[in-house]
Amino acid sequence: MTTDPGPARPPRISKSKFLSGLQCEKRLYLELHAPHLATAPDDRQQSMFDMGQEIGILAHRRFPGGVLVAETHRHVSVALEKTAALMADPLVPAIFEGALQYDGVLIRVDVLERAGPSWRLIEVKASARVRAVHLDDLAVQTYVLRGAGFDPAGSFLMHINRHYAYPGGDPEPVQLFLIDDCTEAVGERLPGIPARLERMRSVLAGGRAPEIEPDSHCHSPHACRFWAHCTASKPARWIYYLPGAGNVARRLRQQGIDTIDAIPPQTPLTHAQRRVRDNVEWISPRLAEKLQAVRYPVHHLDFETVMSAVPLYAGTRPYQPLPMQWSNHTETADGALRHTARLCLSPQDPREEIAVSVLESVGEEGSICVYSDSEAHILKSLADAIPRLRNDLLRVVRRLWDLLPVLQSHYYHPDFQGSFSLKSVLPALAPSLDYGDLEIRDGATASMIYRTMLAETDWVERQRMAGALDAYCARDTLGMVELRRTLLRKARSAAS
Ligand code: SF4
Structure with a gap:
């Protein structure tokens, strides 16, 4: 005898799936029914995830006596029971990662803070401001909390205070974080939630992913990891x-x-x-003249910076970019090339070491070729931070010569595919110098590896990371040398 299983139960929707569904219904469908089609998170996404976890743990320190519900998604029913018990205990002032569910939606609340007979719902983010997606996030949590019988005393976003001046030692959570009251904006979103959930359930029960064209919505508020799958046939x-x-x-x-x-x-x-x-390839008649505006020796300079939500050094602020590395390829008029570089390996604030060493490297003569205005910003920030070197650093700024606008206005190659980033330009004009052989291929990964390297205690592993950072930064400056040379050859040959 067979037993009729009855209608299939609709899948439980977690808070993160709800937010995925708001961004794109196809994303929601694929996350639940075909997660294997997603691209694995890259180093940068993993680093963001790790930073979010670090921020979450720091945030707990703002609520002394708070109790963590540590059970993971594998033990949901235990987490639900434990949360209910903690909420019933008047001696518990705050609960971290509390689990609640209502209407088929499961949430884990970053912080539930007791407020008399009620609770304040607090979402913690590494962001420096409140964004629309945070309000949606709070709204679905408020919906569940209310449905579960707890009308929250308010909905709040706890986020990084960009103006916090870190004095050193243990970061002070009361000053590192700001808590914004989002109750009103969340209240405006609440009435729409039941209909949205119903719509998401019907999409999930549809038997196939909805037809949705990939577009700009795929990158905001979060980059969708089904992009490669959805654009494969384009x-x-x-x-x-x-x-x-x-x-x-x-x-x-x-x-x-x-x-x-x-x-x-x-x-x-x-x-x-x-x-x-x-x-088609296009060469402006003025390209040669523009390229010849440099004075020899021509330095090719690139900085890498480290940036962190939780400041790393006393006297700095959250998300302040701090230069920790530079590379300079210097070309003399006879074409000879010399490479100098510095990667700050000490656990101290790297700015002084970077400023002194880069001044020595670029000396007093010649143009300094850069690719974008970010080197000017970094040099000016060093000038502000180190008054005794201010005039020297500002003199360096006046010698900067930016290759990027020259390229944008005077040359185009079909392989650029519309992008003038070094990562697009180098493979087209100096294919031997693309980034395919490197462990680090972008600045965000360099920043993440640098932070990891500082905390690494294994000497061999530390050396490996330092080598990867050196190779990445040197590739950018050698790339600029080759770019100038190739463009000059092309400009001269077009003119002859
Ligand atoms: S890539 Fe775009 S269209 Fe495809 S699932 Fe993601 S958000 Fe939707």
Whole structure:
């Protein structure tokens, strides 16, 4: 005899799935029914996740006597029971990671703080401000809390205070965090939640992922890890890749135009968009003149910075970018090349060491080639932080020569695909110098590896990380050398 299992129970929706569903219903569907199609988190995403955890633990210190519900998602029923017991105990002033559920939605609340007979609902974020997604996050938690029989005394976001001046030692959680009262904005979102949940359940029960075109919504508020899956069948010159053109691309798509090659000739486009559409190499007649404006020896300078939600050094603030490394390839008029570099390995604030050593490296002569204005910002911030070196550092700023705007205004290669970042430009113009062979391929990963390296006690592992950082920073400056040389060759050959 077989037993009729009855209608399938709708899957329980967690808070994070609810937020995924608000961003994109297809994302929600895939996360629950085909999670294997997602790209694995990269180092940068993992580092953000780790930072969020570190912030969460620090936040607990602001609520002395608080009790953690440590049971993970594998032991939900124990977590629910334990939370209920803690809420019933008047001696418990706060609960961390409390589990509650209502209407098929399970939440884990970062902090429930007792407020007389009621509770304050507090979500902790590493962010420096309140964003719309945080309000949605608080709204679904408030919905569950109310449904479970606890009308919260208010909904709050606890986030990083960007202006906190870290004095050293243990960070002070009362000053490191700000707590914003979001009760009113959350209240406005509450009435819409039941309908949204119903809609999400019907999507999940639909038997197949909804047809949703990938677009700008895939990157905000969070980068969706199904991007590679959803765009796998798109043409190489998909209209979405037209630069700076969310609206233009959308309008063209609505007209049935799916590739950049199909854009009608009369379509109004910017200079950059026309270059991408025309898809041919273009060399401005003024390129050679622009490139020859430098004075030898030409230094090619790049800084890397470390940034952290919880300040690393006394006297600094959350998310303040601090230079911890530089690389300089110096080219003399006869074409000879010399490389100097510095990676600060001490656990102290790296700024003084970086400022002194970079001044020595660039000396008093020659142009300093950079790629973007970020080196100017870093040098000015060093000048502000170290008064005795201020004039020297500002003199260096006056010698900076930015290759990026020269390239943007005077050259285009089809392989740039509309992007002028070094990571796009180098493979096209100096293929031997792309970043494929490097462990570190972007600045955010460099910052994360640097922080990991400082805490690493194994000497061999520390050396390996230092080597990876050196290789990454040196690649940027050697890339600039090759870029200048290649562009000059092309400009001269076009003129002859
Ligand atoms: S990539 Fe975009 S369309 Fe695809 S699931 Fe993610 S958000 Fe939705």
